[in-house]
Amino acid sequence: MRIGVFVCHCGTNIAGTVDCAAVAAAAQQFPEVVLAVDTPYACSEPGQRAIIEAIEQKGLNGVVVASCTPRMHEATFRRTVERAGLNRYMFEMANIREHVSWVGRDKKLNTFKATDLVRIAVEKLRYNRPLTAKSFAVNKRVLVIGAGVAGIQAALDCADGGLETIVVERTSTVGGKMAKLDKTFPTVDCSVCVLGPKMVDLAQHRKIKLYAMSEIADLSGYVGNFEVSIRRKATYVDWNKCTGCGLCADKCPSRKAPDHFNELVGRTTAISIPFPQAIPKKASIDASSCLHFLKDRCGVCAKVCPVEAIDFEQQDEVVKESVGAVVVATGFDLLDIRRFGQYGGGRFPDVVTSLQYERMLSASGPTGGHLKCPSDGREPKSVVFISCVGSRDRSMDRAICSGFCCMYTAKQAILTKSHVPDCETHVFYMDIRAPGKGYDEFIRRAQEEYRTNYVRGRVSSVYPKNGRLAVRGADTLLGTQTEVMADLVVLAVGAGAAEGSRDLAEKLRISYDAYGFFMESHPKLKPVETNTAGVFLAGACQGPKDIPASVAMGSAAAGKVMALFSKERLESDPQVAQVNAVRCVGCLKCLRTCPFGAIQEVQARDGSTKAQVIESVCQGCGVCTVTCTDRAIELQHFTDNQLLAEVNYLCRSWMEKSPA
Amino acid sequence: MSTIDLLREAIRAKLPDLDMVLAWGGDDPLRASPLFIRTESDLENLAAPHLYVSNLAVNLYSLRSKKIGLVVKGCDSRSVIQLLKEGLIARPSLYIFGLPCEGVVDAAKINREIPDAGRATGLAVRSGRVMVQTPENEHILDLDAVLADRCLRCRYPNPLIYDQLIGEAIPVGEIPDLYQDLDEFEALSLDARHDFWMETMRRCVRCYACRNACPLCVCKAHCVADSREPHWLTLETNVSQKWFFQVLHSMHLAGRCTECGECERACPMGLPILLMRRKLNREIRELFGYEAGLDLMTTPPLSTFSIEEENIAEREL
Ligand SMILES: Cc1cc2nc3c(=O)[nH]c(=O)nc-3n(C[C@H](O)[C@H](O)[C@H](O)COP(=O)(O)OP(=O)(O)OC[C@H]3O[C@@H](n4cnc5c(N)ncnc54)[C@H](O)[C@@H]3O)c2cc1C
Ligand code: SF4
Ligand code: SF4
Ligand code: SF4
Numbered sequence: 001m002r003i004g005v006f007v008c009h010c011g012t013n014i015a016g017t018v019d020c021a022a023v024a025a026a027a028q029q030f031p032e033v034v035l036a037v038d039t040p041y042a043c044s045e046p047g048q049r050a051i052i053e054a055i056e057q058k059g060l061n062g063v064v065v066a067s068c069t070p071r072m073h074e075a076t077f078r079r080t081v082e083r084a085g086l087n088r089y090m091f092e093m094a095n096i097r098e099h100v101s102w103v104g105r106d107k108k109l110n111t112f113k114a115t116d117l118v119r120i121a122v123e124k125l126r127y128n129r130p131l132t133a134k135s136f137a138v139n140k141r142v143l144v145i146g147a148g149v150a151g152i153q154a155a156l157d158c159a160d161g162g163l164e165t166i167v168v169e170r171t172s173t174v175g176g177k178m179a180k181l182d183k184t185f186p187t188v189d190c191s192v193c194v195l196g197p198k199m200v201d202l203a204q205h206r207k208i209k210l211y212a213m214s215e216i217a218d219l220s221g222y223v224g225n226f227e228v229s230i231r232r233k234a235t236y237v238d239w240n241k242c243t244g245c246g247l248c249a250d251k252c253p254s255r256k257a258p259d260h261f262n263e264l265v266g267r268t269t270a271i272s273i274p275f276p277q278a279i280p281k282k283a284s285i286d287a288s289s290c291l292h293f294l295k296d297r298c299g300v301c302a303k304v305c306p307v308e309a310i311d312f313e314q315q316d317e318v319v320k321e322s323v324g325a326v327v328v329a330t331g332f333d334l335l336d337i338r339r340f341g342q343y344g345g346g347r348f349p350d351v352v353t354s355l356q357y358e359r360m361l362s363a364s365g366p367t368g369g370h371l372k373c374p375s376d377g378r379e380p381k382s383v384v385f386i387s388c389v390g391s392r393d394r395s396m397d398r399a400i401c402s403g404f405c406c407m408y409t410a411k412q413a414i415l416t417k418s419h420v421p422d423c424e425t426h427v428f429y430m431d432i433r434a435p436g437k438g439y440d441e442f443i444r445r446a447q448e449e450y451r452t453n454y455v456r457g458r459v460s461s462v463y464p465k466n467g468r469l470a471v472r473g474a475d476t477l478l479g480t481q482t483e484v485m486a487d488l489v490v491l492a493v494g495a496g497a498a499e500g501s502r503d504l505a506e507k508l509r510i511s512y513d514a515y516g517f518f519m520e521s522h523p524k525l526k527p528v529e530t531n532t533a534g535v536f537l538a539g540a541c542q543g544p545k546d547i548p549a550s551v552a553m554g555s556a557a558a559g560k561v562m563a564l565f566s567k568e569r570l571e572s573d574p575q576v577a578q579v580n581a582v583r584c585v586g587c588l589k590c591l592r593t594c595p596f597g598a599i600q601e602v603q604a605r606d607g608s609t610k611a612q613v614i615e616s617v618c619q620g621c622g623v624c625t626v627t628c629t630d631r632a633i634e635l636q637h638f639t640d641n642q643l644l645a646e647v648n649y650l651c652r653s654w655m656e657k658s659p660a
Numbered sequence: 661m662s663t664i665d666l667l668r669e670a671i672r673a674k675l676p677d678l679d680m681v682l683a684w685g686g687d688d689p690l691r692a693s694p695l696f697i698r699t700e701s702d703l704e705n706l707a708a709p710h711l712y713v714s715n716l717a718v719n720l721y722s723l724r725s726k727k728i729g730l731v732v733k734g735c736d737s738r739s740v741i742q743l744l745k746e747g748l749i750a751r752p753s754l755y756i757f758g759l760p761c762e763g764v765v766d767a768a769k770i771n772r773e774i775p776d777a778g779r780a781t782g783l784a785v786r787s788g789r790v791m792v793q794t795p796e797n798e799h800i801l802d803l804d805a806v807l808a809d810r811c812l813r814c815r816y817p818n819p820l821i822y823d824q825l826i827g828e829a830i831p832v833g834e835i836p837d838l839y840q841d842l843d844e845f846e847a848l849s850l851d852a853r854h855d856f857w858m859e860t861m862r863r864c865v866r867c868y869a870c871r872n873a874c875p876l877c878v879c880k881a882h883c884v885a886d887s888r889e890p891h892w893l894t895l896e897t898n899v900s901q902k903w904f905f906q907v908l909h910s911m912h913l914a915g916r917c918t919e920c921g922e923c924e925r926a927c928p929m930g931l932p933i934l935l936m937r938r939k940l941n942r943e944i945r946e947l948f949g950y951e952a953g954l955d956l957m958t959t960p961p962l963s964t965f966s967i968e969e970e971n972i973a974e975r976e977l
Binding site for chain 2: 593
């Protein structure tokens with residue numbers, strides 16, 4: 001083989017703590033290396049040109065670039081060598097930046113380690129073989145999971161782009177949290193007035209098929225060709241017939257059902273339509289409150305329904321769809337208020353969550369937009385807002401900032417004044433985070449124009465006192481303890497991943513962080529992608545974000561889907577597992593361990609059992625390869641021999657020439 | 661009827677339905693060898709139960725296309741279960757004669773006790789005693805003193821899987837400390853343990869007898885120890901290659917090994933290699949609460965995939 005080695009300085013990023021010329025000089029002595037040079041920026045245009053020229057002039061048939069992480073530039077350099085006529089897998093990258101220069105300061109040791117990493121890359125490259133990708137057709141339909149504002153935006157953009165779009169929403173209406181908000185910051189415009197038209201568009205778009213009251217039961221397949229099973233939960237109402245007239249709800253005698261849309265502020269009927277603008281505007285029965293299911297009597301709804309839509313016999317149903325890409329937009333859920341007993345959460349009726357407060361402010365809410373204390377219905381004359389409840393709180397293992405609470409707290413303080421002008425408003429805060437456009441100005445308005453009393457400090461306790469609530473805490477600006485009397489306490493409860501997110505992530509085979517939020521592929525450069533090809537993220541499911549950011553991400557995800565679908569065929573990654581049927585003993589341990597269902601059982605001609613990899617499904621994770629004891633299954637481009645070459649060199653070098 | 665007669669009759673009755681029955685036989689009064697019974701006349705060579713030392717399950721994978729009858733002791737039955745669980749053999753082509761086992765004698769131990777054991781003409785076991793007949797003497801030994809090591813820590817004298825039980829199940833006594841030997845070994849200093857394995861591996865002749873005796877080592881001809889593609893081991897006879905082989909073997913048996921001890925018994929150099937397998941088995945027990953070869957319904961932990969393991973902290977939550 002004729003190998004060329006290019007050691008990149010990355011400006012001073014690498015050269016600052018690694019002697020790149022020395023690394024190149026050492027590499028010149030490595031087996032089969034015919035050229036080794038250092039270069040200021042390997043990825044720059046002249047840097048890449050130098051690689052191409054070297055391949056042509058020196059007749060190289062393998063290239064090693066020692067530079068940054070492959071996540072950053074492996075694709076770049078693969079294209080470079082391909083332009084010079086080499087197979088793109090005849091290239092190896094040694095990461096001497098993240099793994100060396102950025103983590104060690106001792107130049108001598110760094111140079112030693114960088115040299116080792118280059119040597120390892122060379123050793124592996126000597127065993128590399130050209131690999132070629134296969135291509136397969138793309139199913140240009142997209143699945144959007146979750147129809148909050150982010151999912152709606154993604155679905156509309158995809159559908160407007162001409163794609164058939166399937167939307168799966170867990171609740172009986174689309175809209176997500178935004179549909180529950182009264183007004184939105186920083187413009188204080190009516191939330192559902194802005195969102196409503198988009199919800200209607202979603203329902204009416206020819207290209208969109210909406211499954212409400214539905215969840216993902218299973219997803220299989222791979223980018224371009226996913227098979228999804230959707231579980232449509234029984235609503236006991238035939239939605240093909242239901243006109244949304246609401247007669248059933250008017251007559252339903254069971255009036256104590258929990259009202260989830262109103263965040264359990266108030267009660268609703270066992271059969272209900274969540275709110276006037278609901279999409280789809282269809283009734284559904286909550287079986288846990290329905291007298292028919294509880295006591296086997298009643299059936300009033302069935303009698304009054306003019307179109308005979310009630311169907312007590314309805315069952316969950318699983319439907320299948322095939323799509324080529326998935327946008328996940330399942331949003332967030334607030335933490336359980338009962339976790340915050342010190343603030344009276346779950347203990348006093350007049351301590352509510354921020355989202356409950358939105359419903360109490362909303363004209364379509366359970367109080368018709370009149371502010372009332374849940375305990376006795378009186379109008380509050382003092383409202384205390386506590387921010388960072390379960391956010392930025394290490395004692396709860398929640399270091400994260402929920403992002404939007406500072407802003408909506410200011411908004412809620414402003415709205416409180418417009419509902420009850422003589423009501424006092426107090427906000428206990430840690431810092432105020434208002435970096436968006438017009439956001440800081442908005443906070444100032446709350447403080448100055450709407451005379452909200454901002455107290456910097458944490459609340460230590462909330463307790464009943466003379467029929468009201470006393471909120472006690474520190475004022476860290478004045479350096480004193482302070483106590484404020486409140487009729488109503490609003491907790492800006494931290495945002496966590498939507499309920500069931502972890503389960504969904506496992507089904508979609510995407511990763512999630514410690515809080516359950518889905519992981520993007522790269523925090524800066526691939527914020528919308530996941531590590532599973534063809535699955536994209538939008539909105540607060542990736543981490544708390546406000547409406548503008550959620551909408552932007554919805555559009556971004558749609559853009560990604562359209563870019564993906566702009567090709568007729570996709571190339572499969574040849575770095576997949578492959579079974580050597582001669583060695584395979586047919587134990588099928590690989591089949592059982594493969595997290596992606598990428599292995600199937602086949603019969604060899606002699607009737608014996610063998611494993612076979614479905615190339616387009618295999619993600620190249622390597623789990624099967626470590627399971628197979630006789631190494632019958634190996635990952636292409638990461639074969640045993642390639643890895644052994646690295647390890648063998650490394651162990652030998654460590655024993656022979658350790659610098660210390 | 662004595663156990664051997666019961667067994668003989670049971671096999672005789674089933675033989676017509678089977679290609680062959682695997683049991684133990686031969687003329688040596690201290691050791692039996694595997695007996696492949698194809699015809700009724702082969703039944704005459706059946707040996708007495710205390711000599712049923714080897715684990716016949718080792719043959720099952722290579723005979724998997726045949727209809728096989730197999731005699732198993734408690735420990736052997738675990739290998740059968742493990743092979744079945746791993747899909748390496750199929751239950752329908754197997755007929756299992758389960759033999760409750762009082763322990764088997766270790767010929768090496770008898771040799772140590774009796775100078776003229778080499779000329780023994782007969783062996784009988786009665787109520788905890790072993791009578792060894794030689795031309796000149798009749799020696800009487802304590803059964804416990806000549807039982808195989810693994811029998812001393814046996815927890816499953818009764819087969820865990822069978823189609824037919826020969827005789828009565830044996831009441832299971834107090835379960836001895838499972839890993840006392842390992843504890844003692846691990847109490848040694850790192851250096852002492854290192855030296856121990858260096859010395860042990862220096863003596864290993866890399867004959868692969870241990871691997872070949874292992875009922876769960878089914879790769880055989882494709883074992884990575886012999887393979888050039890992929891090329892895991894070289895043919896150098898240095899300690900590192902031999903040690904590497906032993907570690908590979910142990911790793912490939914983690915959570916599969918039933919500790920039948922055949923590897924150690926087969927080793928011509930008498931190396932204590934079961935210790936390494938037992939170490940990994942204990943790890944598996946502690947991490948996954950799993951023991952190989954006990955239950956057909958459970959899934960071996962290394963044959964599954966889960967993103968978060970209960971007892972392995974992969975990341976903080
Ligand atoms: C009290 C409060 C006030 C706020 N006020 C403002 C404001 O004034 N201005 C502003 O910009 N932002 C505000 N926000 C933030 C705003 O709510 C979010 O930015 C926005 O809701 C994020 O939209 P989303 O679509 O990502 O998630 P969501 O709104 O949470 O929507 C997610 C949707 O997915 C569905 N879903 C969840 N899991 C599944 C599943 N497994 N399968 C199918 N469907 C599923 C849910 O039912 C829901 O419909 C506020 C937040 C709170 C808590
Ligand atoms: S684990 Fe290995 S031997 Fe077993 S079926 Fe898979 S490839 Fe074949
Ligand atoms: S590498 Fe193996 S375990 Fe991983 S996806 Fe491919 S076949 Fe499945
Ligand atoms: S049987 Fe003994 S000598 Fe032979 S390879 Fe195994 S440990 Fe080494």
